[in-house]
Amino acid sequence: MHWARWGDPDQAAALPEAARGLVELAFGPAEERPTTPLAEVRVPEPALAADLLAGLRDLVGADHVHIDHETRVRHTRGKSTSDLLRMRAGDGSDAPDAVVRPAGHDEVQALVGWCAEHRVALVPFGGGTSVVGGLTVLREGYAGVVSLDLGRLDALVSVDAESGTAVLQAGVLGPAAEELLGAHGLMLGHFPQSYRYASVGGFAATRSSGQASSGYGRFDALVVGLTVATPIGTLELGSAPASAAGPDLRQLVLGSEGAFGVITSVTVRVRPVPSVKVYDGWRFDSFAAGTAALRALAQSGAAPTVLRLSDENETAINLAQPDQVGGASAGGCLMIAGFEGEPADVEPARVVASARLTRAGGVRDETAGPSWAAGRFHGPYLRDAMLDVGVLVETLETATFWSGLPGLYRAVTAAVTGALADDAPLVLCHVSHVYPTGASLYFTVAAKQRGDGLEQWARAKAAASDAIVAAGATITHHHAVGRDHKPWLAQEIGPVGVEMLRAVKERLDPHGVLNPGVLIP
Amino acid sequence: MHWARWGDPDQAAALPEAARGLVELAFGPAEERPTTPLAEVRVPEPALAADLLAGLRDLVGADHVHIDHETRVRHTRGKSTSDLLRMRAGDGSDAPDAVVRPAGHDEVQALVGWCAEHRVALVPFGGGTSVVGGLTVLREGYAGVVSLDLGRLDALVSVDAESGTAVLQAGVLGPAAEELLGAHGLMLGHFPQSYRYASVGGFAATRSSGQASSGYGRFDALVVGLTVATPIGTLELGSAPASAAGPDLRQLVLGSEGAFGVITSVTVRVRPVPSVKVYDGWRFDSFAAGTAALRALAQSGAAPTVLRLSDENETAINLAQPDQVGGASAGGCLMIAGFEGEPADVEPARVVASARLTRAGGVRDETAGPSWAAGRFHGPYLRDAMLDVGVLVETLETATFWSGLPGLYRAVTAAVTGALADDAPLVLCHVSHVYPTGASLYFTVAAKQRGDGLEQWARAKAAASDAIVAAGATITHHHAVGRDHKPWLAQEIGPVGVEMLRAVKERLDPHGVLNPGVLIP
Structure with missing residues (x-):
C-alpha cells in the first residue's frame, strides 16, 4: 500500500482521457497538487x-519492534480523503511511536496486558484502510502510542469443510484469505472495494460489507466465532451457528474497532469456490x-450475489465502469446484477431475476457487467488522480428502510x-447493498x-451526517465509526446506547489504552 | 393458560390409548399424581x-394493580417441568407480591424508574411460558416483587408495507400478531411450540426460534428495531436493516430476558401471507x-420453510405426530420438510428439495406431513398427561456446528x-433448526x-448441560438462560464474556431491580 495514496502505484489507473x-x-483548470516526499x-x-521500548522488544523480539521513519509513516492514519490530504501535505503528526508485529494470539494478549499496565495506547493495524479515522491516535495522557501491526497473524488456522467454516488469523488480507481457502476448494466471498489491502480482522472490527454481500452476507453475517485479546483476558466466542444463551456477544465485538480488545482470529462461514x-x-x-426493481428482488428472496444500482449522475459519468469514466454513457440508471455459483443454480436464478427486472422496466446492457467486474476494485485510484489535479473526492454511505430511501437520498444530496x-x-450515488427491509446509499x-x-x-461531511441522522438513517452502513462518526x-443510539458502549469499554479496558478516541462517544 | 398445566384445558389432548x-x-403401573387446587x-x-402499593396504583391506575391470590398464582414462574411439579404440589413460594398491568411504554418506563427508586424487584411477564426459570423471583434484599404483565401492550402500532416491517407492542401474543398483521395481508411467521401463549416481547427477550425458522429466520433475525424501558431511560434502536455504526446493540437487548430493561415494542420484518x-x-x-440430507439442503441455500428430523427413538413413538404417539410407526427417521409461499415459488423449491432428499436416500411418507401440521402445537399437552400418571417428561436443547453434531448427540444422550x-x-431427539454451518438438537x-x-x-439436566459445554456446544439454542442455564x-462465554454482561447490567440497572437472578452469572 502506498503511504499517501491508495493501493499499489503500479496498479494505479490514470484518469481516462475523457475524464x-x-x-x-x-x-x-487543473491545479497540480504535489505530494510531500516520504522522507520529509x-x-x-x-x-x-x-x-x-525494551519491554516491547522483550515481548515480541527486537526484530519485530520498528521505530524507523518509514514504518512509522506507513502506520499513520488510514485512507480517508482527509487522511490522504494530511499525508500529502507532509503532516505525519499522528504517527505511532513504535510499530510492533506480534507473532500470534499469545503475543497480542501479552502486548495488550503490557500496554494496560504501562498506559501505552495501542492501535490495532490490519490493512490500514480505515476511511473514518479509525487509526487516528489520541496521544494525551499516554506514555506512548504503539501501532499493533497484525501482519504476522497471517495463517489459515483450520478448515472444517463439513460445517463450512474456517478459522483465519486476523491479519490475513482479502486476497490471501481467498488463496488460502482456495487451496481447499473454498472461498470467503467478501469483496469490499478495499478487498486487496484490508484484513479479515479489520472486516470484523468494522462490520465491513462487500460487493457480493447481497448473496453471501455482510462480514458480520459470515462470522460465527471470534478470539479477542482484552486487557482483562482472552475472550472466545462462537459455540453454535445461533444461540439463545443470552445476548449475542459476537455482535458486540463486531464493529468494536479495537476499543474492547484486539481480534486475533475469526471463524467464518466458507463456501465452495x-x-x-x-x-x-x-x-x-x-x-x-x-x-x-431492487426492492422487488430483495423481498422476493431471489437477490443475485451482486446487486448495485447507480443513480442518473453516477451513470452519466460511468463511475461503475472505472475504465470508461467520462466517456459516452448509455444513460438512465445502471444496475449490476451478478450471479455466482454452480451452473445448475446460477442459470435458474438468473432467469428468475432477469424476468423480474424486465417486468420492472429494465433493459439489458451487454457490456456494462464485464466492464464493472474489470474495474470493481479500481475506484479508489481515481480519487488520487483527482486529488493530484486539485479536485476533492470523497465518499460517504448510509442505509435505511425502503420507505425512507427516497427522502434520505434527497436530503443527503441537498445537504x-x-x-x-x-x-x-458533483454528488453521485448508488445503492450498494440491499436487504428485504431496506438498502444502503453510497455517495461519491x-x-x-x-x-x-x-x-x-x-463541513460537507457534517451537513451530510446531520441530514442522515435527521432522516432516522444509520450514520454508516459499512465504514464503521472511528473518530469521524462519533x-x-x-445521536443514533441515544444516551442509553452510549452508556452500554461505555460500560463495556470501561470494564474490558479500564485504563483506556485500546485505540483511544475511536467509537465510544 | 392453565396455572399448573400447559395451555387451555379445553384443548388438552389426552394421551392416545396406544400411548x-x-x-x-x-x-x-401408572401412579396418579394429582394437582393441588388453585385455592390451596x-x-x-x-x-x-x-x-x-399506593405508589403502584398511582402509576398505572388502581384497576391495574392486582394482589388477589389467583392472579398472583397465575404469574408464578413459567412452564418448565420443574415449575409445573412445584405448582402441582401447591408450592407458590415464588409468587409476586403484586401484578401490575401498565397501558403502554410510558407507564412501563415510569414503573421501571419507580422500582429502581424503591428497590422493588420487577419481573416482566409476557406469556409466562419460560421453561428455564426466567420468571423465578429473587426476593432477598428487595422491598417486594412486582410482576409486570405486558398484556395491555397488545397493539399493532404501525405497518410499513413498502419496507416489509411492522411495529408490535411487546405484549402481543403469537396468534394476535398473525391476526393483526393478517388484516394487512401480512404475517410474522414465528411459530415456536409456545406460539399460542407466548408474546412478541418474550420472543425477543429470549431469542426464540420457531418451527418455520429455517425459512423465515429466528426471531432475533426478524427484529429490526426495539424500544426498551431501562432504569436510566428509554433505549430506541433500529435505524437500518444493517449498520456499521459500532456494535449491534439490538443483539445485546435480544436475549437479555428483562435484565437490562423491559422491551415495550419491537419492529419486525413481515411478509405477505x-x-x-x-x-x-x-x-x-x-x-x-x-x-x-439436512446439511446438504441447508448448505445449498435451498432449505424449506420448515425442516426437522426425528431420530430413531422419536420416530418409533411418533412424537412428531402427537395424535399417533405410541401407535404403529413406519420406522426409520422421520423428516418434515414444509414449504410456504406462492405457488410459483413453492413448487420449484419443493421439486429441487425433493430431488435432493431422494438422492440422499429419503422416501416420501404421504401422511406424516399433514399429521405433523395438525399436532404441531400439541406436544406440551402430552407432558401434562404423563405427569398425571407419574412419568417425568422434560425437554432440553442445544446447537453446534455440523461436524460436532454426532458427538454432541451421543454425549447428551449418554449423560x-x-x-x-x-x-x-427414554431419550428422544430431533434436529429442530438448521443453518448452513450447523444445527440444533432438541431432546425429549x-x-x-x-x-x-x-x-x-x-441431576439429569446438570449431566446434560455438562456434556453440552464439554462438547463446545451452546447451552441453549432457543430457550434462553433464565436461572437454569446460568x-x-x-462456562460458554468465559470470564470476559461474563464481565461484558455484568458491565451492561450494572450500568443500566444499578440497583439490580430488573428480573433479578436471571441471565447474569
Missing part, C-alpha cells in the same frame, strides 16, 4: 521511553424505477450540495478543492 | 408496604443419513441416560418420576 476533459469542464513527512519525536461468475448490466429509466455550493459540487462527492481541503470536507453515533 | 399401554410397559396453593404473605403451505414427510434409514439409569429413561426425556421429581430432573452460560 480529464470532464474534470476541467466541471472544476476549472513530519512525525513527532518518539515518545516511548527506553525502558518501554463458484465455478460460474456472471455479471449482467441493466438500465432503468430512473433511479426510482431501478430502486423499485452536501448546499455545503459545497461555491465549489462546483467531488468538488473544487479549496485550501488544504480539510475544513471544506469537514458525534452522530451518539 | 397408555406404552407408558405402562416402559415405566410400570401456598403463596407468601404480600411483602409490599401499603405506601408502595403465503397462499400455499405444504408439509411433506420423508423417511430416512438412519439419523445419520437424515442429518446428512441423560446415565443420570436417570434407575428410572427407566421421559423417566419414571421419583419423589417430587425435582432433584431427579436437576452456571453453564458462564
Whole structure:
C-alpha cells in the first residue's frame, strides 16, 4: 500500500482521457497538487521511553519492534480523503511511536496486558484502510502510542469443510484469505472495494460489507466465532451457528474497532469456490424505477450475489465502469446484477431475476457487467488522480428502510450540495447493498478543492451526517465509526446506547489504552 | 393458560390409548399424581408496604394493580417441568407480591424508574411460558416483587408495507400478531411450540426460534428495531436493516430476558401471507443419513420453510405426530420438510428439495406431513398427561456446528441416560433448526418420576448441560438462560464474556431491580 495514496502505484489507473476533459469542464483548470516526499513527512519525536521500548522488544523480539521513519509513516492514519490530504501535505503528526508485529494470539494478549499496565495506547493495524479515522491516535495522557501491526497473524488456522467454516488469523488480507481457502476448494466471498489491502480482522472490527454481500452476507453475517485479546483476558466466542444463551456477544465485538480488545482470529462461514461468475448490466429509466426493481428482488428472496444500482449522475459519468469514466454513457440508471455459483443454480436464478427486472422496466446492457467486474476494485485510484489535479473526492454511505430511501437520498444530496455550493459540487450515488427491509446509499462527492481541503470536507461531511441522522438513517452502513462518526453515533443510539458502549469499554479496558478516541462517544 | 398445566384445558389432548399401554410397559403401573387446587396453593404473605402499593396504583391506575391470590398464582414462574411439579404440589413460594398491568411504554418506563427508586424487584411477564426459570423471583434484599404483565401492550402500532416491517407492542401474543398483521395481508411467521401463549416481547427477550425458522429466520433475525424501558431511560434502536455504526446493540437487548430493561415494542420484518403451505414427510434409514440430507439442503441455500428430523427413538413413538404417539410407526427417521409461499415459488423449491432428499436416500411418507401440521402445537399437552400418571417428561436443547453434531448427540444422550439409569429413561431427539454451518438438537426425556421429581430432573439436566459445554456446544439454542442455564452460560462465554454482561447490567440497572437472578452469572 502506498503511504499517501491508495493501493499499489503500479496498479494505479490514470484518469481516462475523457475524464480529464470532464474534470476541467466541471472544476476549472487543473491545479497540480504535489505530494510531500516520504522522507520529509513530519512525525513527532518518539515518545516511548527506553525502558518501554525494551519491554516491547522483550515481548515480541527486537526484530519485530520498528521505530524507523518509514514504518512509522506507513502506520499513520488510514485512507480517508482527509487522511490522504494530511499525508500529502507532509503532516505525519499522528504517527505511532513504535510499530510492533506480534507473532500470534499469545503475543497480542501479552502486548495488550503490557500496554494496560504501562498506559501505552495501542492501535490495532490490519490493512490500514480505515476511511473514518479509525487509526487516528489520541496521544494525551499516554506514555506512548504503539501501532499493533497484525501482519504476522497471517495463517489459515483450520478448515472444517463439513460445517463450512474456517478459522483465519486476523491479519490475513482479502486476497490471501481467498488463496488460502482456495487451496481447499473454498472461498470467503467478501469483496469490499478495499478487498486487496484490508484484513479479515479489520472486516470484523468494522462490520465491513462487500460487493457480493447481497448473496453471501455482510462480514458480520459470515462470522460465527471470534478470539479477542482484552486487557482483562482472552475472550472466545462462537459455540453454535445461533444461540439463545443470552445476548449475542459476537455482535458486540463486531464493529468494536479495537476499543474492547484486539481480534486475533475469526471463524467464518466458507463456501465452495463458484465455478460460474456472471455479471449482467441493466438500465432503468430512473433511479426510482431501478430502486423499485431492487426492492422487488430483495423481498422476493431471489437477490443475485451482486446487486448495485447507480443513480442518473453516477451513470452519466460511468463511475461503475472505472475504465470508461467520462466517456459516452448509455444513460438512465445502471444496475449490476451478478450471479455466482454452480451452473445448475446460477442459470435458474438468473432467469428468475432477469424476468423480474424486465417486468420492472429494465433493459439489458451487454457490456456494462464485464466492464464493472474489470474495474470493481479500481475506484479508489481515481480519487488520487483527482486529488493530484486539485479536485476533492470523497465518499460517504448510509442505509435505511425502503420507505425512507427516497427522502434520505434527497436530503443527503441537498445537504452536501448546499455545503459545497461555491465549489462546483458533483454528488453521485448508488445503492450498494440491499436487504428485504431496506438498502444502503453510497455517495461519491467531488468538488473544487479549496485550501488544504480539510475544513471544506469537514463541513460537507457534517451537513451530510446531520441530514442522515435527521432522516432516522444509520450514520454508516459499512465504514464503521472511528473518530469521524462519533458525534452522530451518539445521536443514533441515544444516551442509553452510549452508556452500554461505555460500560463495556470501561470494564474490558479500564485504563483506556485500546485505540483511544475511536467509537465510544 | 392453565396455572399448573400447559395451555387451555379445553384443548388438552389426552394421551392416545396406544400411548397408555406404552407408558405402562416402559415405566410400570401408572401412579396418579394429582394437582393441588388453585385455592390451596401456598403463596407468601404480600411483602409490599401499603405506601408502595399506593405508589403502584398511582402509576398505572388502581384497576391495574392486582394482589388477589389467583392472579398472583397465575404469574408464578413459567412452564418448565420443574415449575409445573412445584405448582402441582401447591408450592407458590415464588409468587409476586403484586401484578401490575401498565397501558403502554410510558407507564412501563415510569414503573421501571419507580422500582429502581424503591428497590422493588420487577419481573416482566409476557406469556409466562419460560421453561428455564426466567420468571423465578429473587426476593432477598428487595422491598417486594412486582410482576409486570405486558398484556395491555397488545397493539399493532404501525405497518410499513413498502419496507416489509411492522411495529408490535411487546405484549402481543403469537396468534394476535398473525391476526393483526393478517388484516394487512401480512404475517410474522414465528411459530415456536409456545406460539399460542407466548408474546412478541418474550420472543425477543429470549431469542426464540420457531418451527418455520429455517425459512423465515429466528426471531432475533426478524427484529429490526426495539424500544426498551431501562432504569436510566428509554433505549430506541433500529435505524437500518444493517449498520456499521459500532456494535449491534439490538443483539445485546435480544436475549437479555428483562435484565437490562423491559422491551415495550419491537419492529419486525413481515411478509405477505403465503397462499400455499405444504408439509411433506420423508423417511430416512438412519439419523445419520437424515442429518446428512439436512446439511446438504441447508448448505445449498435451498432449505424449506420448515425442516426437522426425528431420530430413531422419536420416530418409533411418533412424537412428531402427537395424535399417533405410541401407535404403529413406519420406522426409520422421520423428516418434515414444509414449504410456504406462492405457488410459483413453492413448487420449484419443493421439486429441487425433493430431488435432493431422494438422492440422499429419503422416501416420501404421504401422511406424516399433514399429521405433523395438525399436532404441531400439541406436544406440551402430552407432558401434562404423563405427569398425571407419574412419568417425568422434560425437554432440553442445544446447537453446534455440523461436524460436532454426532458427538454432541451421543454425549447428551449418554449423560441423560446415565443420570436417570434407575428410572427407566427414554431419550428422544430431533434436529429442530438448521443453518448452513450447523444445527440444533432438541431432546425429549421421559423417566419414571421419583419423589417430587425435582432433584431427579436437576441431576439429569446438570449431566446434560455438562456434556453440552464439554462438547463446545451452546447451552441453549432457543430457550434462553433464565436461572437454569446460568452456571453453564458462564462456562460458554468465559470470564470476559461474563464481565461484558455484568458491565451492561450494572450500568443500566444499578440497583439490580430488573428480573433479578436471571441471565447474569
